[in-house]
Structures are given as C-alpha cells and as structure tokens.
Amino acid sequence: MPIIRKEEQLPLRSIVMVIYGQAGVGKTSLANTAKNPILIDCDKGSDRAVNRTDTLVASTWDDILKDESELANYKTVVIDTAKAVLDDFLSIWAVKQDYRLKTNKLRMFGEIGEQFKSFVNRCRSLDIDIIIISHVKEEKDGDIIKLSPDVTGQSKDLIIRIADQIGYISMVNNQRVISFDPTDNRVGKNTAKIEDVVIPDSTSPEFDNFMDSFSQRVKDAIQRLTKDQQEAIAVARDIQAKIEAVKNAKEMNSLLGEVNKLPISQQKAIKNNMIEKGKTIGVTINKLTKVFEDATDKGNPA
Known part of the structure; x- marks a missing residue:
C-alpha cells in the first residue's frame, strides 16, 4: 500500500x-x-x-x-x-x-x-x-x-x-x-x-x-474535510514558528489575529504557547481586553 x-x-x-x-x-x-x-x-x-x-x-x-x-x-x-x-x-x-x-x-x-x-x-x-x-x-x-x-x-x-x-x-x-x-x-x-x-x-x-x-x-x-484539516495544520505550524521570533506585544497581537482564524480546537494550545513565550520577553495578556501588553506599557495595549 x-x-x-x-x-x-x-x-x-x-x-x-x-x-x-x-x-x-x-x-x-x-x-x-x-x-x-x-x-x-x-x-x-x-x-x-x-x-x-x-x-x-x-x-x-x-x-x-x-x-x-x-x-x-x-x-x-x-x-x-x-x-x-x-x-x-x-x-x-x-x-x-x-x-x-x-x-x-x-x-x-x-x-x-x-x-x-x-x-x-x-x-x-x-x-x-x-x-x-x-x-x-x-x-x-x-x-x-x-x-x-x-x-x-x-x-x-x-x-x-x-x-x-x-x-x-x-x-x-x-x-x-x-x-x-x-x-x-x-x-x-x-x-x-x-x-x-x-x-x-x-x-x-x-x-x-x-x-x-x-x-x-x-x-x-x-x-474536503481532510484537505481543510491539512491546510489548518500547516497554518498552525507556521504560526508556532513565528511565535519563537516574536520580540514584543505588537508582534504578538499581530499573530493573535492569525490564531483567531484557526479552528477553535487548535486555538487554545497555540494561545497557551504564546503566553509562555510572553513570559520570556516581558509580555503578558490582559484578561479584560484579551490582547498582549508589554510589561513596561501596562494599560496601553499594543
């Protein structure tokens, strides 16, 4: 086979x-x-x-x-x-x-x-x-x-x-x-x-x-479902690679827009990875606005 x-x-x-x-x-x-x-x-x-x-x-x-x-x-x-x-x-x-x-x-x-x-x-x-x-x-x-x-x-x-x-x-x-x-x-x-x-x-x-x-x-x-799944997986992998290169909240929020277009089942794991990455570069997520902020710029989301 x-x-x-x-x-x-x-x-x-x-x-x-x-x-x-x-x-x-x-x-x-x-x-x-x-x-x-x-x-x-x-x-x-x-x-x-x-x-x-x-x-x-x-x-x-x-x-x-x-x-x-x-x-x-x-x-x-x-x-x-x-x-x-x-x-x-x-x-x-x-x-x-x-x-x-x-x-x-x-x-x-x-x-x-x-x-x-x-x-x-x-x-x-x-x-x-x-x-x-x-x-x-x-x-x-x-x-x-x-x-x-x-x-x-x-x-x-x-x-x-x-x-x-x-x-x-x-x-x-x-x-x-x-x-x-x-x-x-x-x-x-x-x-x-x-x-x-x-x-x-x-x-x-x-x-x-x-x-x-x-x-x-x-x-x-x-x-068609299998083809759509393959495309979604490919997009998710590309986003995961981009997360590693993020340097600030502005770049993180730009990626967040791409993540929100993915199937719901894929979003949670990727957003968790973004939060973990944020910890290493001084970026946190605002629980009210649901966007990322630089630690030095609290209250003004990028």
Missing part, C-alpha cells in the same frame, strides 16, 4: 452509513435509492419497500457468506437490519464455531465484532458502500429519553465506531428529515458536517437516486 504524504489529498473511498428510525418511516425504501444496491434482507421485510431492488433473503449468517461473492457485482450493500445480523445471526454463528462462547458473553461479542468487521472490510476493499438499517430504541439516561439504533450493547458500540455517518429519520412538519448531529436525546455521527436534509417524497423523481447522490455528497465532504 503506497504512503500518502501529509500534503497530499486523501483519495475518495467507500463509506459506512447507519440510518435508523421508527417502523414505517421508509428506511429500506430510502436505502434502496443508493447506487446499484443489493439488499441483504434479514428481517423478511423487503416486500414492504416502495422500490424493490436485488435482494439476498437470508435466515442465517451462513446464507450471507454463501452468496458473498455475488456482492462484487454491486456498488452498495444494504444490511436490513443491524439487530438481526449482529444480535441474531452472528451470535448463533459464533456459538456454532465455538460452543463455549454460549457461556462467555464477552468473548462471544468479541467474535461477533471481528467477523462483522471482516465482512465490512471485504466490502470496502471492493469499493462497495455499506448502509446499515436499524430500528430505533428508546433508553433512559437519567431524566432524558435517548434514541439510538436498536442493537445490543457492544454490537451498538461497534457500528457507531465503524460508521462514517449515523442518521436518524423522523417526521418534521409532515416531511421526512434525516439528521446526523448527535444531541442530548439522540445518537448521531456527522463526520461530513452535513445539515439536516429533507427526504423527497417517494413519488418524486428526486427520490429515485437520493441515497446515491447523498452518499457522494458525504464522500466529497469527507475528502
């Missing part, structure tokens, strides 16, 4: 997306609008979708493994649902491989995770996107009812970890909306920093390839 230099833009790659919501909100129908999809139907619900696609009807994990070679003919694998695959199919499969796992839940979840990650990685090596569908589960977290994908404990942690985007589908003003930002009462993941999106009605032409265009949007956003 070639080394990607830090100044090089990362290539486009396949993505893993989780979508979850109440029954009947149209999760499967939405996923079927992805690019050249195949639906792995583990819940026997493919006939309820408004737009059927090629379907692998599975009753066990072995059914999926048996026909896995066929997946290379598609660009998107839709898994319906996460709970059926992880909590049911793979738990039974793991015990069949090693009966001792039946009484060792920790090891069993480990085996489930490794097998599922291996499947996901094989799909991604073929440049296949993965959409994992899940029902919603309500869990009490103190005084808050939190919504999350309906998968058991460690299996839920697994899909949250490997997913690029996790979206919750809900009805807002009689429109279906998919939301990715996590909130106090909802699990989400928004690597691509995408705002809430209204899903077109299933009868409209825009719905036919909605997930295809949306997945591409996620890929482009992720690639």
Whole structure:
C-alpha cells in the first residue's frame, strides 16, 4: 500500500452509513435509492419497500457468506437490519464455531465484532458502500429519553465506531428529515458536517437516486474535510514558528489575529504557547481586553 504524504489529498473511498428510525418511516425504501444496491434482507421485510431492488433473503449468517461473492457485482450493500445480523445471526454463528462462547458473553461479542468487521472490510476493499438499517430504541439516561439504533450493547458500540455517518429519520412538519448531529436525546455521527436534509417524497423523481447522490455528497465532504484539516495544520505550524521570533506585544497581537482564524480546537494550545513565550520577553495578556501588553506599557495595549 503506497504512503500518502501529509500534503497530499486523501483519495475518495467507500463509506459506512447507519440510518435508523421508527417502523414505517421508509428506511429500506430510502436505502434502496443508493447506487446499484443489493439488499441483504434479514428481517423478511423487503416486500414492504416502495422500490424493490436485488435482494439476498437470508435466515442465517451462513446464507450471507454463501452468496458473498455475488456482492462484487454491486456498488452498495444494504444490511436490513443491524439487530438481526449482529444480535441474531452472528451470535448463533459464533456459538456454532465455538460452543463455549454460549457461556462467555464477552468473548462471544468479541467474535461477533471481528467477523462483522471482516465482512465490512471485504466490502470496502471492493469499493462497495455499506448502509446499515436499524430500528430505533428508546433508553433512559437519567431524566432524558435517548434514541439510538436498536442493537445490543457492544454490537451498538461497534457500528457507531465503524460508521462514517449515523442518521436518524423522523417526521418534521409532515416531511421526512434525516439528521446526523448527535444531541442530548439522540445518537448521531456527522463526520461530513452535513445539515439536516429533507427526504423527497417517494413519488418524486428526486427520490429515485437520493441515497446515491447523498452518499457522494458525504464522500466529497469527507475528502474536503481532510484537505481543510491539512491546510489548518500547516497554518498552525507556521504560526508556532513565528511565535519563537516574536520580540514584543505588537508582534504578538499581530499573530493573535492569525490564531483567531484557526479552528477553535487548535486555538487554545497555540494561545497557551504564546503566553509562555510572553513570559520570556516581558509580555503578558490582559484578561479584560484579551490582547498582549508589554510589561513596561501596562494599560496601553499594543
């Protein structure tokens, strides 16, 4: 595998997306609008979708493994649902491989995770996107009812970890909306920093390839994010080098303007370095005005 230099833009790659919501909100129908999809139907619900696609009807994990070679003919694998695959199919499969796992839940979840990650990685090596569908589960977290994908404990942690985007589908003003930002009462993941999106009605032409265009949007956003991050890191390094050459408050405040343009996550560490540098040249920061002052010029910020 070639080394990607830090100044090089990362290539486009396949993505893993989780979508979850109440029954009947149209999760499967939405996923079927992805690019050249195949639906792995583990819940026997493919006939309820408004737009059927090629379907692998599975009753066990072995059914999926048996026909896995066929997946290379598609660009998107839709898994319906996460709970059926992880909590049911793979738990039974793991015990069949090693009966001792039946009484060792920790090891069993480990085996489930490794097998599922291996499947996901094989799909991604073929440049296949993965959409994992899940029902919603309500869990009490103190005084808050939190919504999350309906998968058991460690299996839920697994899909949250490997997913690029996790979206919750809900009805807002009689429109279906998919939301990715996590909130106090909802699990989400928004690597691509995408705002809430209204899903077109299933009868409209825009719905036919909605997930295809949306997945591409996620890929482009992720690639753009890595480029922006690289540029921000380069700017931060340049500022760090300039800090070493600063001689007075005026020069420090000039740098402060550049620092304030950086992402918030980078500003704190650099400002701390500026304060430490100031101590060595007799420059302090005014806690009220938030600008640097020479020790010999208190009250008159540079």
